[in-house]
Amino acid sequence: xxxxxxxxxxxxxxxxxxxxxxxxxxxxxxxxxxxxxxxxxxxxxxxxxxxxxxxxxxxxxxxxxxxxxxxxxxxxxxxxxxxxxxxxxxxxxxxxxxxxxxxxxxxxxxxxxxxxxxxxxxxxxxxxxxxxxxxxxxxxxxxxxxxxxxxxxxxxxxxxxxxxxxxxxxxxxxxxxxxxxxxxxxxxxxxxxxxxxxxxxxxxxxxxxxxxxxxxxxxxxxxxxxxxxxxxxxxxxxxxxxxxxxxxxxxxxxxxxxxxxxxxxxxxxxxxxxxxxxxxxxxxxxxxxxxxxxxxxxxxxxxxxxxxxxxxxxxxxxxx
Amino acid sequence: xxxxxxxxxxxxxxxxxxxxxxxxxxxxxxxxxxxxxxxxxxxxxxxxxxxxxxxxxxxxxxxxxxxxxxxxxxxxxxxxxxxxxxxxxxxxxxxxxxxxxxxxxxxxxxxxxxxxxxxxxxxxxxxxxxxxxxxxxxxxxxxxxxxxxxxxxxxxxxxxxxxxxxxxxxxxxxxxxxxxxxxxxxxxxxxxxxxxxxxxxxxxxxxxxxxxxxxxxxxxxxxxxxxxxxxxxxxxxxxxxxxxxxxxxxxxxxxxxxxxxxxxxxxxxxxxxxxxxxxxxxxxxxxxxxxxxxx
Numbered sequence: 001x002x003x004x005x006x007x008x009x010x011x012x013x014x015x016x017x018x019x020x021x022x023x024x025x026x027x028x029x030x031x032x033x034x035x036x037x038x039x040x041x042x043x044x045x046x047x048x049x050x051x052x053x054x055x056x057x058x059x060x061x062x063x064x065x066x067x068x069x070x071x072x073x074x075x076x077x078x079x080x081x082x083x084x085x086x087x088x089x090x091x092x093x094x095x096x097x098x099x100x101x102x103x104x105x106x107x108x109x110x111x112x113x114x115x116x117x118x119x120x121x122x123x124x125x126x127x128x129x130x131x132x133x134x135x136x137x138x139x140x141x142x143x144x145x146x147x148x149x150x151x152x153x154x155x156x157x158x159x160x161x162x163x164x165x166x167x168x169x170x171x172x173x174x175x176x177x178x179x180x181x182x183x184x185x186x187x188x189x190x191x192x193x194x195x196x197x198x199x200x201x202x203x204x205x206x207x208x209x210x211x212x213x214x215x216x217x218x219x220x221x222x223x224x225x226x227x228x229x230x231x232x233x234x235x236x237x238x239x240x241x242x243x244x245x246x247x248x249x250x251x252x253x254x255x256x257x258x259x260x261x262x263x264x265x266x267x268x269x270x271x272x273x274x275x276x277x278x279x280x281x282x283x284x285x286x287x288x289x290x291x292x293x294x295x296x297x298x299x300x301x302x303x304x305x306x307x308x309x310x311x312x313x314x315x316x317x318x319x320x
Numbered sequence: 321x322x323x324x325x326x327x328x329x330x331x332x333x334x335x336x337x338x339x340x341x342x343x344x345x346x347x348x349x350x351x352x353x354x355x356x357x358x359x360x361x362x363x364x365x366x367x368x369x370x371x372x373x374x375x376x377x378x379x380x381x382x383x384x385x386x387x388x389x390x391x392x393x394x395x396x397x398x399x400x401x402x403x404x405x406x407x408x409x410x411x412x413x414x415x416x417x418x419x420x421x422x423x424x425x426x427x428x429x430x431x432x433x434x435x436x437x438x439x440x441x442x443x444x445x446x447x448x449x450x451x452x453x454x455x456x457x458x459x460x461x462x463x464x465x466x467x468x469x470x471x472x473x474x475x476x477x478x479x480x481x482x483x484x485x486x487x488x489x490x491x492x493x494x495x496x497x498x499x500x501x502x503x504x505x506x507x508x509x510x511x512x513x514x515x516x517x518x519x520x521x522x523x524x525x526x527x528x529x530x531x532x533x534x535x536x537x538x539x540x541x542x543x544x545x546x547x548x549x550x551x552x553x554x555x556x557x558x559x560x561x562x563x564x565x566x567x568x569x570x571x572x573x574x575x576x577x578x579x580x581x582x583x584x585x586x587x588x589x590x591x592x593x594x595x596x597x598x599x600x601x602x603x604x605x606x607x608x609x610x611x612x613x614x615x
Contacts, residue, residue: 024496031446042459129344137339156559156573162580253445288453298446
């Protein structure tokens with residue numbers, strides 16, 4: 001359809017595109033704008049702050065505002081005393097800084113990052129073998145297994161929340177911090193594994209079998225050909241699957257709240273942000289700044305993996 | 321000797337089969353232990369009075385009796401129903417319209433196409449508070465526009481504070497959040513439609529609307545069907561989007577969460593709600609696997 005559009009049609013088209021863009025992007029602009037505003041400016045509908053305010057970011061990232069302000073004079077004098085050891089000094093300082101007031105964003109960021117990247121890494125490693133078997137090897141029960149994976153991939157976390165918590169309780173994991181973290185790691189692997197299997201399986205099928213056949217006639221075993229041919233050929237897709245799993249784990253809230261609620265220092269970002277919001281209602285700038293900082297790594301991942309990701313998703317490798 | 325050889329050495333087919341099972345074993349272990357077993361264990365738990373600590377007492381069908389008499393449960397079913405109809409219909413419609421728009425040629429098209437995917441990829445947690453702010457009764461732009469600029473309402477409303485209006489906000493939020501993925505699937509199908517079909521339809525005298533009805537829609541039939549059923553399945557499972565934006569909107573997952581982990585904790589009852597939800601879900605998934613995947 002190469003017909004030229006009339007001027008009116010062009011205007012209507014432009015208008016429609018602007019409406020769609022506005023609908024999609026307005027909440028992000030609003031978040032960014034509020035994160036940069038002073039309190040007096042919050043109710044002002046203009047998106048451009050009257051006066052830029054970077055305090056929220058400074059506070060979250062842990063520089064700028066010194067924590068010493070909250071320490072009473074007498075304690076300060078005590079700290080200046082050369083006779084107390086460094087360990088003692090830190091202990092006293094910790095007592096005055098570890099009030100609920102401080103939101104240790106870098107700490108939460110690190111928690112989430114470590115948990116998400118380990119889950120994505122393990123899930124990917126397991127899925128490489130599984131997906132290879134599904135796409136390349138013939139064995140009895142293969143179709144049944146593939147169907148079942150499709151099935152479990154649609155069972156949501158909500159249905160598993162009570163039994164998984166009870167199982168974790170029964171074996172004693174949910175009773176300790178590290179046990180809870182371990183349970184959470186296993187759950188994130190479980191939540192990302194079906195989608196990794198699905199996306200990788202589809203991808204491996206697109207690699208011509210003849211390349212592998214040439215290697216096996218040269219004496220390579222199947223495992224060798226997996227490592228020397230299939231994996232090197234799939235690097236972009238492996239990265240994409242890793243990023244996708246990482247995003248799923250990064251965003252997860254339900255199980256984090258079930259297992260980690262009582263261990264504040266181990267909160268992941270979704271959980272930490274939610275508690276921040278519930279505990280103090282009127283600190284919009286900090287909440288919005290934290291939202292932006294949670295969003296940024298995902299946007300980077302997204303831009304990075306965009307090409308393969310939208311292709312893979314369009315082929316049906318979607319998980320929610 | 322032949323017989324011994326058969327026992328000692330495996331045929332290539334058998335070796336392949338063994339390797340296949342060995343390679344899938346770790347995945348099957350994880351899925352079996354953490355998905356299949358919990359589903360069955362959940363059914364088992366629904367017959368018990370379960371404490372948070374793990375202690376349980378067998379109570380037969382008492383949880384099911386309680387569920388059938390619970391008016392809050394029926395309220396939750398109704399909320400879930402409205403939520404599903406609104407989001408599934410809304411998401412698919414918006415996705416279709418945007419896909420048709422993005423299929424036209426215009427400057428910066430690839431940039432625009434990338435930007436509209438952003439709501440889908442953004443973490444729920446990083447956008448819910450922005451939405452809360454938009455509808456905030458004191459500072460939010462929504463009340464500013466509706467009350468001060470347009471004058472539709474005379475006083476400011478806390479839309480998210482009221483369960484009835486909050487459900488509406490949640491539906492709009494979910495459409496915003498999830499239409500990009502449906503759009504992506506529709507637009508990739510649109511691009512694969514043969515241009516000749518449009519020209520043939522144009523020769524037959526069909527205008528743009530006629531071409532849409534007679535060429536585009538039949539081609540999209542399969543992808544739209546898939547999207548509707550998948551969206552039903554996903555949104556029936558959806559917890560975060562609803563709970564984080566408006567904790568007072570009790571769809572089934574949120575209802576289950578409250579029963580299992582807050583207030584008077586009753587994990588056995590929560591398991592019972594999950595069993596009911598699982599039955600509905602299984603029906604939908606069965607339908608999906610049988611009908612949609614066979615198309």
